[in-house]
Amino acid sequence: MSETVEPHELSQEDFLAEVHSFQFWLEAVDGYLGGTSFGCDPDLPEQTFAGEELEFLITTLCNYCIGERAALEASSGMIRFAPDPEAAIFLATQVVDEGRHLEVFVHRLKMLGVSDPWTEIDQRANHSLLKFKDRLLEFVDQRDWEASLLVQNVILEAMEFSAFQAHAASADPITAAVLTGVVKDERRHMGFGENDLGRKLLHAPHTRSRLNQIARELNTLALSTFSEIAESLGLQGETDVSANYLATMDRLGFPHG
Amino acid sequence: MDDPLLELNKAGSEQPEARNSSDGARQRFVLGETGFNEVPRKYRKFYRKWQGEGDSLALNEVLCPVCLVVIRSSRELRVGDRVYCMPCMSRLIVTREDGILLAKVVY
Numbered sequence: 001m002s003e004t005v006e007p008h009e010l011s012q013e014d015f016l017a018e019v020h021s022f023q024f025w026l027e028a029v030d031g032y033l034g035g036t037s038f039g040c041d042p043d044l045p046e047q048t049f050a051g052e053e054l055e056f057l058i059t060t061l062c063n064y065c066i067g068e069r070a071a072l073e074a075s076s077g078m079i080r081f082a083p084d085p086e087a088a089i090f091l092a093t094q095v096v097d098e099g100r101h102l103e104v105f106v107h108r109l110k111m112l113g114v115s116d117p118w119t120e121i122d123q124r125a126n127h128s129l130l131k132f133k134d135r136l137l138e139f140v141d142q143r144d145w146e147a148s149l150l151v152q153n154v155i156l157e158a159m160e161f162s163a164f165q166a167h168a169a170s171a172d173p174i175t176a177a178v179l180t181g182v183v184k185d186e187r188r189h190m191g192f193g194e195n196d197l198g199r200k201l202l203h204a205p206h207t208r209s210r211l212n213q214i215a216r217e218l219n220t221l222a223l224s225t226f227s228e229i230a231e232s233l234g235l236q237g238e239t240d241v242s243a244n245y246l247a248t249m250d251r252l253g254f255p256h257g
Numbered sequence: 258m259d260d261p262l263l264e265l266n267k268a269g270s271e272q273p274e275a276r277n278s279s280d281g282a283r284q285r286f287v288l289g290e291t292g293f294n295e296v297p298r299k300y301r302k303f304y305r306k307w308q309g310e311g312d313s314l315a316l317n318e319v320l321c322p323v324c325l326v327v328i329r330s331s332r333e334l335r336v337g338d339r340v341y342c343m344p345c346m347s348r349l350i351v352t353r354e355d356g357i358l359l360a361k362v363v364y
Contacts, residue, residue, distance in 0.1 A: 007341050192346055
């Protein structure tokens with residue numbers, strides 16, 4: 001019923017206004033979340049897990065919840081110092097996404113028999129990830145847009161994107177469906193971060209060395225967390241959780257090695 | 258996980274929907290639905306999922322290096338063309354490396 005519009009003919013200004021809008025978000029998520037319940041088809045069958053396999057999955061989901069809660073708190077705080085109204089509106093859509101991610105992962109934990117997910121999340125928390133979260137929220141409290149964007153939308157989102165995608169490929173049907181929906185949201189968050197930061201760096205190249213220092217400190221914490229997750233799920237060897245992040249930093253012109 | 262950029266080196270180009278334009282200039286393409294569902298309906302024909310090994314890009318397609326979605330146009334793409342990846346909000350310019358058309362992010 002809707003008309004087709006060639007997106008590549010839009011001006012850059014119109015393109016950004018379109019993709020940062022709440023309307024775009026509404027119509028996009030309707031495409032892959034419409035008809036789902038807590039991020040998946042309610043008729044999907046539950047798998048039977050072996051003891052150790054279930055433990056690994058619960059620990060993994062608990063740590064996904066910590067990452068999503070960090071992003072929920074950070075992205076909502078960033079709205080107050082977003083550089084323009086369109087960025088603020090986009091961040092509002094990200095807040096909704098992060099809240100949904102946290103909810104679907106907690107719901108999945110309950111389906112797996114975890115009666116008190118919030119306590120379980122605290123008990124199974126990866127210390128590197130908690131430290132990463134604290135540092136991210138410090139940048140938000142300081143109203144440091146570039147650092148917050150780098151840490152949240154580039155480092156955290158890029159590593160989550162790789163880890164979730166790899167996990168979805170080998171997970172049970174319900175967890176895979178939940179993760180696939182989350183990965184589709186992460187594309188927007190990751191792309192927003194890289195593109196906004198890329199534009200900022202063009203106009204403020206002097207911030208590059210400061211951001212590079214922050215990246216070196218924080219990417220170690222995120223990498224150790226997601227590498228541990230990949231190892232516990234048996235994904236190591238097939239998945240390099242840092243590859244996507246390193247490619248992003250390379251495009252942004254940050255040295256690494 | 259499949260590396261789309263490596264796969265491109267192996268894969269050829271196909272353009273099953275291509276229509277030659279009468280003046281021999283760029284080919285035009287009639288785009289069909291691809292099952293891609295991450296953007297509003299009116300834009301969905303312009304994107305598709307990269308299928309991994311065995312997949313190839315047509316003359317009107319490039320791969321987004323940011324989110325690895327295939328971007329499609331209704332005309333043959335050439336070096337210097339601008340395309341947008343709506344799923345990850347990137348502006349890209351078509352370039353050529355080792356004889357293969359690639360998309361490069363422009364901030």
